Amino acid sequence: MEEKYLSRHFGIDKAYNLDVYEQQGGYSTLPKAFAMDTDAIIAEMKKSNLRGRGGAGFPTGVKWGFMPRDSDVEKYLVVNADEGEPGTFKDRMIMELDPHRLIEGCVMTAWALGLRTGYIFVRGELQLAIRRLEVAIKQAYEKGYLGKNVLGKGLDFDLYVHSSAGAYICGEETGLIEGLEGKPGQPRMKPPFPAIVGVFNKPTLVNNVETIAAVPFILEHGGEHWASMGIERNGGPKLYGLSGHINKPGVYEAPSGITVRELLERFGGGMREGSDLKAFIPGGSSCAVLLPESLDAQMGFETLREAGSSMGTGCITFMDQTTCMVRLSARLAHFYHHESCGQCTPCREGTGWAYKVLNAIEAGQGTPDDLALIQDMITGIAGNTICAHGDSLVIPVRSYIEKFGQEFEDHVQNKRCPFPRWRKMRNTQRMSA
Amino acid sequence: MALEFSDKSEDKFNEIVARYPDTHAALLPVLLLAQSEFGWVSVEVMDYVATRLNLNPAKVLSTATFYTMYNKQPVGKCHIQVCTTLSCALNRGYELLELFEDRLEINVGETTHDYGYTLSEVECLAACGTAPMFQVTWSDGEIEYFEDIDPDKIDGVLEKLNARLSDLPDTRRMH
Ligand SMILES: Cc1cc2nc3c(=O)[nH]c(=O)nc-3n(C[C@H](O)[C@H](O)[C@H](O)COP(=O)(O)O)c2cc1C
Ligand code: FES
Numbered sequence: 001m002e003e004k005y006l007s008r009h010f011g012i013d014k015a016y017n018l019d020v021y022e023q024q025g026g027y028s029t030l031p032k033a034f035a036m037d038t039d040a041i042i043a044e045m046k047k048s049n050l051r052g053r054g055g056a057g058f059p060t061g062v063k064w065g066f067m068p069r070d071s072d073v074e075k076y077l078v079v080n081a082d083e084g085e086p087g088t089f090k091d092r093m094i095m096e097l098d099p100h101r102l103i104e105g106c107v108m109t110a111w112a113l114g115l116r117t118g119y120i121f122v123r124g125e126l127q128l129a130i131r132r133l134e135v136a137i138k139q140a141y142e143k144g145y146l147g148k149n150v151l152g153k154g155l156d157f158d159l160y161v162h163s164s165a166g167a168y169i170c171g172e173e174t175g176l177i178e179g180l181e182g183k184p185g186q187p188r189m190k191p192p193f194p195a196i197v198g199v200f201n202k203p204t205l206v207n208n209v210e211t212i213a214a215v216p217f218i219l220e221h222g223g224e225h226w227a228s229m230g231i232e233r234n235g236g237p238k239l240y241g242l243s244g245h246i247n248k249p250g251v252y253e254a255p256s257g258i259t260v261r262e263l264l265e266r267f268g269g270g271m272r273e274g275s276d277l278k279a280f281i282p283g284g285s286s287c288a289v290l291l292p293e294s295l296d297a298q299m300g301f302e303t304l305r306e307a308g309s310s311m312g313t314g315c316i317t318f319m320d321q322t323t324c325m326v327r328l329s330a331r332l333a334h335f336y337h338h339e340s341c342g343q344c345t346p347c348r349e350g351t352g353w354a355y356k357v358l359n360a361i362e363a364g365q366g367t368p369d370d371l372a373l374i375q376d377m378i379t380g381i382a383g384n385t386i387c388a389h390g391d392s393l394v395i396p397v398r399s400y401i402e403k404f405g406q407e408f409e410d411h412v413q414n415k416r417c418p419f420p421r422w423r424k425m426r427n428t429q430r431m432s433a
Numbered sequence: 434m435a436l437e438f439s440d441k442s443e444d445k446f447n448e449i450v451a452r453y454p455d456t457h458a459a460l461l462p463v464l465l466l467a468q469s470e471f472g473w474v475s476v477e478v479m480d481y482v483a484t485r486l487n488l489n490p491a492k493v494l495s496t497a498t499f500y501t502m503y504n505k506q507p508v509g510k511c512h513i514q515v516c517t518t519l520s521c522a523l524n525r526g527y528e529l530l531e532l533f534e535d536r537l538e539i540n541v542g543e544t545t546h547d548y549g550y551t552l553s554e555v556e557c558l559a560a561c562g563t564a565p566m567f568q569v570t571w572s573d574g575e576i577e578y579f580e581d582i583d584p585d586k587i588d589g590v591l592e593k594l595n596a597r598l599s600d601l602p603d604t605r606r607m608h
Contacts, residue, residue, distance in 0.1 A: 086519040162452070163461065164461055165502040243520040243564060244520055317519055328519075331518070332519070423531050
């Protein structure tokens with residue numbers, strides 16, 4: 001068994017309390033971090049090959065290097081804890097079970113980049129995570145890990161929890177910034193990037209929960225050590241959330257570069273009895289679907305791109321032979337339509353039309369022209385919007401049609417769906433619009 | 434009667450406002466606070482929040498209508514929100530939703546006559562490893578996750594929910 005980092009405390013009773021966290025060695029690396037300067041810390045972060053864990057996989061050390069160095073400008077840290085990508089459930093574990101890890105990472109990040117205020121932007125539904133973080137922050141203030149002159153090293157750093165109120169699009173970093181400012185979460189045009197103009201129009205570093213939680217380990221053991229637990233350009237262990245038709249769904253820690261097969265078999269307990277793997281989504285619903293032939297793909301941003309999909313959040317959904325790909329793509333279209341912020345017409349309208357047509361095919365009311373129609377519609381969304389939300393539907397829908405085209409055609413030809421229904425008692429396949 | 438936060442909420446309000454460089458930024462958490470105090474986010478509640486944060490009511494309205502957790506009408510004491518997105522859809526989430534409809538004798542999106550229950554369908558709640566699941570928002574603002582639910586044991590689940598109803602305020606009468 002590999003040594004555990006990110007999930008080290010998950011099995012320890014009340015590790016969310018400061019005394020337990022400290023007993024486990026928590027906060028003991030702070031003096032070491034405080035002995036390093038900005039350049040030295042960024043160099044370690046780059047060496048670690050840590051890639052952003054929010055889905056886009058941007059190299060964290062490089063992003064940190066974009067932050068302006070002027071010491072008299074107010075700069076902000078915003079932790080993205082809006083976890084909402086369907087199939088993803090890893091950040092929640094860190095916040096509920098090991099909140100001090102995230103706080104310690106925030107303090108180190110603040111020290112490294114001269115940030116004086118941080119906000120952890122948590123989706124409002126995660127009330128337990130919010131409470132645990134609030135208590136942990138209070139404990140950290142009392143112990144002098146937060147606030148004025150942290151550990152007597154001259155760092156003034158305030159950290160707050162910001163609870164959102166239910167909007168998937170706030171996970172997008174500029175939607176997040178709008179939400180933090182109290183506005184509807186409508187993403188901004190980039191550039192300017194948040195590192196230049198972010199929250200309250202000030203330079204802002206936005207990083208995912210799991211990204212920041214890795215910082216204490218990287219600074220404790222060094223960037224090279226972190227990079228060694230991975231593959232080229234993808235360093236360190238990460239949290240993989242496995243779900244779907246498998247025996248042991250859950251969140252598991254493993255190195256970067258582990259194959260999907262090993263995750264499924266060694267951690268996920270394999271497919272359930274009577275279930276054969278039909279397809280899997282490697283990193284949340286916005287990733288292209290893959291077939292069992294790709295099971296040996298390694299979990300990494302480049303390796304999964306080569307396999308025809310993407311790493312996303314690294315939370316994998318496994319589906320068996322009973323899963324209707326038409327219905328699933330309609331369900332995802334419903335999600336992206338429902339969650340569209342509405343400011344770009346191609347996304348707002350296109351996702352809605354895609355949902356209507358896919359749902360019609362699923363209900364046995366599709367026409368032979370519908371497949372071409374969908375291709376047309378989603379082509380109109382791709383690349384024509386302010387943020388990547390619209391593309392997040394285009395990519396999976398294209399992949400479902402490409403990999404399971406016959407299933408779509410059969411629905412049209414036979415005017416019915418051959419798969420077991422999701423709803424049992426009623427005869428209608430009702431997805432509330 | 435004009436709306437006013439209780440002393441406890443007033444303390445929380447001040448704590449929230451102090452976190453940000455301007456009052457607009459406090460709007461999301463303050464609206465949630467107001468909802469737990471006043472039961473739902475009426476025009477009156479929005480106006481009160483606008484006054485307290487010194488914001489144009491139109492700004493408050495545009496935010497309050499954007500985010501799904503704000504109820505723009507009264508809801509049941511127990512607001513059941515069933516996830517049917519991805520892993521939950523694959524693991525009997527729709528059946529769970531349907532069973533709630535059957536037992537509560539309402540359709541998804543509706544509220545029982547006595548305002549005991551509201552039933553909603555929601556998107557992924559970051560609990561996909563313990564699908565199917567649902568979330569309850571109680572009328573006092575508490576949120577509870579119910580995970581790894583066996584739809585065949587729905588009646589036991591409902592008994593537990595029922596047991597809590599009598600202690601909770603009716604959102605129609607919270608302001
Ligand atoms: C539609 C959309 C939704 C997103 N949702 C999330 C999210 O819930 N959590 C997250 O960390 N990043 C999310 N992201 C990615 C963020 O925009 C951003 O890349 C990330 O927070 C940067 O942090 P990282 O570099 O540490 O990954 C989303 C992006 C898009 C386009
Ligand atoms: S799909 Fe239901 S919690 Fe994620």
